Amino acid sequence: xxxxxxxxxxxxxxxxPVPDRVLRAISAQTIDHRGPDFAEVGKKAxxxxxxxxxxxxxxxxxxxxGTGAWEAALVNVLSEGDHVLMYETGHFATxxxxxxxxxxxxxxxxxxxxRGGADPDAIETRLRADKAHEIKAVCVVHNETSTGxxxxxxxxxxxxxxxxxxxxxxxxxxxxxxxxxxxxDEWGVDVCVSGSQKGLMLPPGLSFNxxxxxxxxxxxxxxxxxxxxxxxxxxEINRGGYFPYxxxxxxxxxxxxxxxxLHAEGLDNVFAxxxxxxxxxxxxxxxxxxxxxxxxxxxxxxxxxxxxxPEGHSADAFRAVALQHYDISLGSGLSKVAxxxxxxxHLGDFNDLALAATLSGVELALRKAKVPHQPGGVEAAxxxxxxxxxxxxxxx
Numbered sequence: 001x002x003x004x005x006x007x008x009x010x011x012x013x014x015x016x017p018v019p020d021r022v023l024r025a026i027s028a029q030t031i032d033h034r035g036p037d038f039a040e041v042g043k044k045a046x047x048x049x050x051x052x053x054x055x056x057x058x059x060x061x062x063x064x065x066g067t068g069a070w071e072a073a074l075v076n077v078l079s080e081g082d083h084v085l086m087y088e089t090g091h092f093a094t095x096x097x098x099x100x101x102x103x104x105x106x107x108x109x110x111x112x113x114x115r116g117g118a119d120p121d122a123i124e125t126r127l128r129a130d131k132a133h134e135i136k137a138v139c140v141v142h143n144e145t146s147t148g149x150x151x152x153x154x155x156x157x158x159x160x161x162x163x164x165x166x167x168x169x170x171x172x173x174x175x176x177x178x179x180x181x182x183x184x185d186e187w188g189v190d191v192c193v194s195g196s197q198k199g200l201m202l203p204p205g206l207s208f209n210x211x212x213x214x215x216x217x218x219x220x221x222x223x224x225x226x227x228x229x230x231x232x233x234x235x236e237i238n239r240g241g242y243f244p245y246x247x248x249x250x251x252x253x254x255x256x257x258x259x260x261x262l263h264a265e266g267l268d269n270v271f272a273x274x275x276x277x278x279x280x281x282x283x284x285x286x287x288x289x290x291x292x293x294x295x296x297x298x299x300x301x302x303x304x305x306x307x308x309x310p311e312g313h314s315a316d317a318f319r320a321v322a323l324q325h326y327d328i329s330l331g332s333g334l335s336k337v338a339x340x341x342x343x344x345x346h347l348g349d350f351n352d353l354a355l356a357a358t359l360s361g362v363e364l365a366l367r368k369a370k371v372p373h374q375p376g377g378v379e380a381a382x383x384x385x386x387x388x389x390x391x392x393x394x395x396x
Contacts, residue, residue: 288373
């Protein structure tokens with residue numbers, strides 16, 4: 001076996017590196033999930049996730065990936081044949097639409113160009129045209145991991161309200177929660193989907209539904225047949241800190257530790273840190289003479305930066321060079337942008353030195369792979385970091 005000294009740089013946009021304190025929490029001995037000691041663990045996790053979603057309403061935790069949470073959100077409030085309106089922000093919005101169709105829903109897509117977030121004006125226009133209120137839900141991806149763009153969720157709620165439409169507002173914040181600002185109650189979201197492996201700094205394996213009272217009431221009489229995903233059974237048993245089936249006990253240990261770390265730093269500071277690192281990364285990309293996939297100013301993600309390769313150059317070949325020579329993993333382009341972009345993750349347990357090393361690895365790999373670029377990207381990023389304080393967001 002060969003050995004490479006130093007640490008591997010996992011700079012994909014999730015799963016993100018897991019802090020040592022979280023790893024140690026996960027490694028604790030498993031306990032009886034029906035015993036009295038577990039109730040405290042379960043209650044702490046459920047209450048803690050409410051604080052991360054910024055809600056006083058129900059949060060459900062599943063032992064599943066984010067895909068499971070997508071399905072749970074749809075089947076609890078929507079019945080076969082129901083009409084849902086979705087917006088094409090990228091690969092993950094497309095996958096959510098495909099799932100809706102597989103579940104027998106009538107999934108309508110507002111086409112997008114993958115260069116920014118969802119357009120609230122387009123959603124409002126479509127809802128105003130739906131005089132019979134056939135559309136039962138509007139589904140939007142908050143942070144589109146495939147493109148590095150953010151949708152303005154508060155404006156989505158205003159669009160629904162301005163149209164006077166009763167559709168539920170359903171949001172995927174799998175890669176946004178815990179990294180960029182999200183306010184479930186204040187923004188009037190009905191259902192939000194998330195996962196453990198991004199801003200929550202855990203391994204994959206936990207997923208979440210935050211559920212408004214309105215959506216929960218819908219689920220009592222509407223929705224599709226479900227068992228594993230049923231909110232009703234979960235919420236009732238959760239009141240005592242327990243789950244209707246075996247939970248991912250050790251991941252819940254880690255979740256409680258991760259929530260504690262986020263609050264110790266302060267959520268607003270966490271969000272500002274992510275925005276600052278994203279702005280510094282964009283400064284590097286600009287100096288290299290490369291192009292950011294997201295072109296809507298103000299909608300650039302704090303979680304990742306998706307970079308377009310120059311014409312005639314393979315993003316996958318470049319990523320392979322970066323991994324082979326500098327032990328850094330960068331995110332691949334997905335579906336429409338496959339082999340056209342690489343994605344730099346700057347989320348989770350991450351600081352200025354980690355960013356400097358990441359961008360150094362990217363710049364070295366650009367040279368090694370002979371990708372046309374201008375030098376000095378790392379210096380441009382360092383200058384931006386130097387000119388902004390911790391907790392202060394750099395100008396885009």
